[in-house]
Amino acid sequence: MTKIKTPVIILNVKAYSESMGDKGLALAKACEEVTEESGITTVICPQQFDLGFIAHQTDVPCFAQHIDLKDVGGATGWALPEAAKAAGAAGTLINHAEHRLKLADIDALITRSRALGLTSVLCTNNIQVSAAGAALNPDMIAIEPPELIGTGVPVSKADPDIVTGSLQRVKEINKDVVVLCGAGISTGEDVKAAIELGTAGVLLASGVVKATDPKAVLLDLVSGI
Template sequence: MFVLVNLKTYPCDPIAVATAAADVADDTGVRVGIAPQAADIARVAETGVETWAQHVDPIDYGSNTGHTLAETAAEAGATGTLINHSEHRLKLADIDGSVRAAERADLETCVCANNPDQIGAATALGPDSVAVEPPELIGGDVSVATADPDIVTDAVEAAGAVDESVDVFCGAGISTGDDVDAAGDLGATGVLLASGVAKADDPRAVLEDLVDPVA
């Protein structure tokens, strides 16, 4: 099970969260990653935690002011990237372009989508993983694995029908070890979460609870 924490632009200390995540990963053997803001990738990577970009653009070197180049994220220490998060939606052609750009930079890719139909389409683009995240549950207190488990199982089925080698993660409302355990029971091999860790007074304690059922 992969636990990926998206720090978004929350007013947290990315180094403190990353250090806690690195320690929990080392202590438990569970794969834990942190996706900080682009400006913090290098500092977060220095903690030793698995570090992901929150986004890369479908661009190459050149005149692209204000965009995120996959190679730059990789050089800063990122080993993977989210693509098409619900807070940064892309057109299908641009999702494909971002996946290709990430592959060019040897970044692992996870394409986010709202529902099983979109998961099938995203899987066809050949990312390493896809993540189903119903927008209405993002940032809430109820996990998708609890509120609508069929979305997770249907997403796993939709991805498998296209390419069984693509992992399926789930997000939205994940905040406890029980949520992670439920996601695994439904066929997900990873979870995405954000506020539950980024806004926590004690990120390490929250992370320890998250990974406990799968450690």
């Protein structure tokens, strides 16, 4: 498997106009520079149409934002894990709050990602779903309370108990799973708080994507580690 060194900052660029095409590439370049300058791992999740393009143009690890459980073959317009791999992905988000998946499909996608050497990051919404996710053995779980996503109010401050509660239950069930947190993260201070709660990093989006100077925000974020 592509081993992703932790702590890690995972930047999900979502489907913002500020992250489409060449703008997505510029964000990836910013991640690349910040990793070179800081030594801290950053990962970018490009828009689906941009994954291969960005993976060919940068050295920053690219994760798919989403993969679909379809068989290789006649599956027009679906995003297969094998295709993500062939396009240059090193991993994938699974079950993001904006793209929820069926329980049985999550299980199958985690297994299939592992067979392909793709790092799997399962997104969860509360403590018991994090616990359930741990039983499915993803590489990482990112706990993100949906109500805080995009708010700028960091989960590490607004709801630290959901982070520590998830960490505890996840580790009880499967100690190998790396735990991240997300939702509302936008500063180095937020990252610092997340790390202090015991996580191995953060997953974030708008705080960087919609910033006037994304690289400056990324530099601030890694300073929290």
